[in-house]
Amino acid sequence: MSRWEDMPQGAGADQVLEMAIAAVKTADPAWERRAWDRLDSLTKPPRSLGRLEEAAARVAALQHSVTPSVERKALVIMAADHGVTAQGVSPYPPEVTAQMVANFVAGGAAINQLAQHVGARLVLVDAGMATDMHYGDGVIEAKVARGTRDMTVGPAMSRAQALQAVGLGMETALRVYAEGADLVGIGEMGIGNSTAAAAVTAALTGASPAQVVGRGTGLDGDGVRRKIDVVRRALDVNAVDPSDPLSVLAEVGGFELAGLAGVVIASAACSIPVVADGYISSAAALAAVRMAPATKDWLFASHLSAEPGHQIVLEAIGIRPVLELDMRLGEGTGAALAMGIIDAACKVMSGMATFQEAGVSDREVAQ
Amino acid sequence: MSRWEDMPQGAGADQVLEMAIAAVKTADPAWERRAWDRLDSLTKPPRSLGRLEEAAARVAALQHSVTPSVERKALVIMAADHGVTAQGVSPYPPEVTAQMVANFVAGGAAINQLAQHVGARLVLVDAGMATDMHYGDGVIEAKVARGTRDMTVGPAMSRAQALQAVGLGMETALRVYAEGADLVGIGEMGIGNSTAAAAVTAALTGASPAQVVGRGTGLDGDGVRRKIDVVRRALDVNAVDPSDPLSVLAEVGGFELAGLAGVVIASAACSIPVVADGYISSAAALAAVRMAPATKDWLFASHLSAEPGHQIVLEAIGIRPVLELDMRLGEGTGAALAMGIIDAACKVMSGMATFQEAGVSDREVAQ
Numbered sequence: 122m123s124r125w126e127d128m129p130q131g132a133g134a135d136q137v138l139e140m141a142i143a144a145v146k147t148a149d150p151a152w153e154r155r156a157w158d159r160l161d162s163l164t165k166p167p168r169s170l171g172r173l174e175e176a177a178a179r180v181a182a183l184q185h186s187v188t189p190s191v192e193r194k195a196l197v198i199m200a201a202d203h204g205v206t207a208q209g210v211s212p213y214p215p216e217v218t219a220q221m222v223a224n225f226v227a228g229g230a231a232i233n234q235l236a237q238h239v240g241a242r243l244v245l246v247d248a249g250m251a252t253d254m255h256y257g258d259g260v261i262e263a264k265v266a267r268g269t270r271d272m273t274v275g276p277a278m279s280r281a282q283a284l285q286a287v288g289l290g291m292e293t294a295l296r297v298y299a300e301g302a303d304l305v306g307i308g309e310m311g312i313g314n315s316t317a318a319a320a321v322t323a324a325l326t327g328a329s330p331a332q333v334v335g336r337g338t339g340l341d342g343d344g345v346r347r348k349i350d351v352v353r354r355a356l357d358v359n360a361v362d363p364s365d366p367l368s369v370l371a372e373v374g375g376f377e378l379a380g381l382a383g384v385v386i387a388s389a390a391c392s393i394p395v396v397a398d399g400y401i402s403s404a405a406a407l408a409a410v411r412m413a414p415a416t417k418d419w420l421f422a423s424h425l426s427a428e429p430g431h432q433i434v435l436e437a438i439g440i441r442p443v444l445e446l447d448m449r450l451g452e453g454t455g456a457a458l459a460m461g462i463i464d465a466a467c468k469v470m471s472g473m474a475t476f477q478e479a480g481v482s483d484r485e486v487a488q
Numbered sequence: 489m490s491r492w493e494d495m496p497q498g499a500g501a502d503q504v505l506e507m508a509i510a511a512v513k514t515a516d517p518a519w520e521r522r523a524w525d526r527l528d529s530l531t532k533p534p535r536s537l538g539r540l541e542e543a544a545a546r547v548a549a550l551q552h553s554v555t556p557s558v559e560r561k562a563l564v565i566m567a568a569d570h571g572v573t574a575q576g577v578s579p580y581p582p583e584v585t586a587q588m589v590a591n592f593v594a595g596g597a598a599i600n601q602l603a604q605h606v607g608a609r610l611v612l613v614d615a616g617m618a619t620d621m622h623y624g625d626g627v628i629e630a631k632v633a634r635g636t637r638d639m640t641v642g643p644a645m646s647r648a649q650a651l652q653a654v655g656l657g658m659e660t661a662l663r664v665y666a667e668g669a670d671l672v673g674i675g676e677m678g679i680g681n682s683t684a685a686a687a688v689t690a691a692l693t694g695a696s697p698a699q700v701v702g703r704g705t706g707l708d709g710d711g712v713r714r715k716i717d718v719v720r721r722a723l724d725v726n727a728v729d730p731s732d733p734l735s736v737l738a739e740v741g742g743f744e745l746a747g748l749a750g751v752v753i754a755s756a757a758c759s760i761p762v763v764a765d766g767y768i769s770s771a772a773a774l775a776a777v778r779m780a781p782a783t784k785d786w787l788f789a790s791h792l793s794a795e796p797g798h799q800i801v802l803e804a805i806g807i808r809p810v811l812e813l814d815m816r817l818g819e820g821t822g823a824a825l826a827m828g829i830i831d832a833a834c835k836v837m838s839g840m841a842t843f844q845e846a847g848v849s850d851r852e853v854a855q
Contacts, residue, residue, distance in 0.1 A: 214849050242519055461832070481591055
């Protein structure tokens with residue numbers, strides 16, 4: 122099967138997912154070597170651009186080109202609501218999810234400024250918000266349900282719903298691919314979703330609830346203790362099985378988390394590198410990597426969030442963040458900034474002269 | 489004296505320097521408070537954009553505006569040669585200084601790609617290169633001398649030459665100011681100048697030569713040991729006095745280091761924030777802060793270089809780097825990237841809606 126996206130008519134989401142997983146290629150070591158050879162020939166001391174060179178080499182290897190480019194950038198933001206907010210896990214009321222999506226559409230949020238700054242188009246998806254907002258063309262309205270159920274009393278959603286959400290993410294990635302994209306960022310909006318991310322992280326990595334729970338959007342000490350207890354109860358009630366990532370997403374995840382996992386897998390299957398935002402997006406990416414291990418090669422970590430669980434997720438995936446800016450907003454804000462850095466890295470690699478071209482003495486010549 | 493740049497006809501560099509130092513204002517705490525009040529009213533959890541908010545608040549306080557902007561960006565790169573290269577402190581031959589400046593003019597270096605990426609114009613200055621290159625309009629040719637003398641046998645330059653180089657930097661900053669700039673970055677090119685930076689850092693902070701010497705552009709272990717010994721000898725021969733930063737620049741500095749110190753002081757005097765690049769630029773900035781302590785408020789550290797002495801310099805100034813990308817190239821490459829991040833921070837602050845404007849429920853409302 123050369124093009125997984127040519128799936129048979131009427132294929133179910135499970136079939137599409139299976140084909141996408143099979144289509145994700147690992148990075149080609151021969152192209153990685155070619156990329157480093159090129160980088161070492163450019164007019165700078167070898168490796169003196171540090172993480173910038175690592176990013177450029179990775180994109181070069183994935184694009185099979187020593188002049189990589191991520192000119193066309195898209196940032197997919199999935200929004201959903203969470204039944205677990207009934208447990209008082211966020212200082213903000215649930216209606217803020219829809220209000221913030223309206224703010225995204227109006228251009229007033231942080232992510233609007235940062236996406237514009239780095240030249241990324243926003244793709245907003247209602248994967249399961251509690252309210253019907255009718256945003257028009259600004260938002261892809263494809264809600265799986267009006268919010269998840271409270272994960273402390275049972276699974277947040279059915280396995281079929283999780284699969285539907287993953288399918289929505291894959292469909293969104295295909296749409297982004299069809300419109301043209303060299304780099305995809307993932308972000309999210311959903312009051313309560315740092316609790317879901319914490320539960321997914323604990324379930325997939327075996328970390329304790331206390332290790333993966335942070336202040337979220339601004340809890341105090343009591344709030345954090347309550348949230349740890351909520352995660353513990355959710356994991357107990359659902360008896361999560363780390364070897365079945367789709368079930369983990371269903372039981373203690375969220376529609377946006379499952380959707381973003383689908384975006385990651387399908388983007389990688391389409392040979393587009395993906396930049397994960399903060400804790401929640403990275404937890405979704407970890408679920409994707411557990412379903413399709415080869416997607417790891419296509420993933421960039423954007424920044425290290427102030428949320429303590431984020432480090433655990435990134436270590437579990439095996440990727441290092443590009444930035445450390447003490448950010449904890451979500452929305453894709455860290456992904457946008459990192460996309461700008463990766464863009465810069467590709468421009469450096471593609472635009473610089475070699476020692477030979479520039480007539481600059483290399484150090485071998487000197488000694 | 490309201491405008492220090494209206495200096496009397498025929499004023500000497502020492503007089504201009506004195507007036508510039510007197511003209512640097514400290515940041516206004518009232519404006520800093522106003523900036524944070526504005527940031528806390530925007531549609532995001534308070535302080536959730538971390539370092540981005542710190543950068544925006546600082547620029548806002550310096551610009552006396554809650555909608556700060558650093559649209560007009562200039563990156564001043566000063567180049568010079570170093571007599572100390574006779575001691576074998578660099579794996580590259582001295583002629584690489586001029587070859588790389590030619591590469592800057594031709595657009596083939598890393599800094600060309602990064603300056604273009606963030607929208608900064610390059611201002612190239614020959615502050616004391618050993619060769620005459622006749623670059624035409626591309627380079628301000630104002631060399632103080634054809635390279636410094638070997639600092640291991642005596643002062644690298646006379647005190648008058650150091651003052652001349654500082655004056656050149658101040659003149660360059662005034663030119664940048666006249667052309668219009670909201671943010672100035674500083675970078676450098678000079679084979680041997682990480683040895684000068686190490687010596688200046690040791691002289692100004694009291695750190696030992698072993699603490700401030702790194703691999704530079706790529707020394708091996710033997711090379712590093714030789715370089716430590718060179719710095720030790722330079723400090724001994726010159727009997728440097730940390731309370732006289734201009735003499736430190738003269739004895740163990742370089743024309744580009746003294747020039748960049750002048751750029752920092754005059755930019756701050758013109759109320760333009762300055763972004764220091766890596767180790768060498770930061771050592772120049774430290775010398776500027778020792779001459780004019782109020783310049784500290786106008787300084788941003790761009791990144792933490794892989795050179796170990798850089799951390800010591802930044803701690804001595806009292807500023808935290810925005811980025812940590814394991815870079816050690818110089819040229820202003822880290823400054824360019826950080827200018828992009830500061831630009832993004834200002835756009836976030838200036839473009840975002842408040843909770844009230846966007847009709848988003850704040851958490852006070854929620855509880």
